[in-house]
Amino acid sequence: MAPDWIEDVPLLSRLDDATKSLLRDAAIRKQIPRGAVLFRPGDQCVHFPLISAGTVRVQRVTESGREIVLYRVSNNETCILTTASLLSDDAYSAEGVAETDVTAYIVPAERFAALMNVSAGFRALVFDGYSKRIATLMSRIEEIVCTRINVRLAERLLALKGADNRINVTQQALAADLGTAREVVGRTLKSFERSGWVKLSRGGAEITNSGALRALCDAERD
Numbered sequence: 001m002a003p004d005w006i007e008d009v010p011l012l013s014r015l016d017d018a019t020k021s022l023l024r025d026a027a028i029r030k031q032i033p034r035g036a037v038l039f040r041p042g043d044q045c046v047h048f049p050l051i052s053a054g055t056v057r058v059q060r061v062t063e064s065g066r067e068i069v070l071y072r073v074s075n076n077e078t079c080i081l082t083t084a085s086l087l088s089d090d091a092y093s094a095e096g097v098a099e100t101d102v103t104a105y106i107v108p109a110e111r112f113a114a115l116m117n118v119s120a121g122f123r124a125l126v127f128d129g130y131s132k133r134i135a136t137l138m139s140r141i142e143e144i145v146c147t148r149i150n151v152r153l154a155e156r157l158l159a160l161k162g163a164d165n166r167i168n169v170t171q172q173a174l175a176a177d178l179g180t181a182r183e184v185v186g187r188t189l190k191s192f193e194r195s196g197w198v199k200l201s202r203g204g205a206e207i208t209n210s211g212a213l214r215a216l217c218d219a220e221r222d
Contacts, residue, residue: 003063005052005105006024007049007104009075009076011049015119016119019121021117022163023050023107026102026109026112026114027107029105029111030049030105031101031102032102034102034103035098035206036095037096037097038056038098040090040095041094043091044089044111046108047107048112049082050104050107051104052104052204053102054098054101054103054104055073056096056098056102056104057072057099058070058072058081058095059186061095061126066215070178071136071137072099078126080129080130080137092174095156114124126194144180147220148220149178149185150191150192150219152190153188153192154214154217156174156178157198158207158217161207161210166204166206167206168205170203171185171189172191195209195212196208196209197213
């Protein structure tokens, strides 16, 4: 294990030297390929992952089969479902999927408990990450309830577009991100296309009028 991996994760680099030493002794480096499922509903949590590269998508699948993205975990962030499962000994209630190739350092559950007991810095890190993620989730719920789908979709398209204005994301993935049905996303994209704002293609789209999409978003926020 590289001795400086902790210094590459801003969340960990602020810890005291004794805690860093305990983490280096406890953590096991793991490469997780894109698309791999890290946990499923009903799984017991047996470790605390610290991500140094890549992104994990945490999502719920409804009884009707609809995917809803709850949040993403990347470098300098922690997973509140993992924290909750470790602290309460409850099973996972959602699914975690590697959205990209991921490099993570895995701390076994018993070593996590020991670190929580002996290190105030580690406890603060865990609970700070937990509280911030709860705040993010509350904000997301408010957005889903209060913000029109066309505005949320416009914001997501602008966030995803590349330098060539292409968006290589399926309508199903957009629907999961926005907490709505694929059919709703499809209808909204069609209305954007009729307005000349986007050009749809199989598996993605091209933004043809970024200014109009931004104006839609700005009008909602005013």
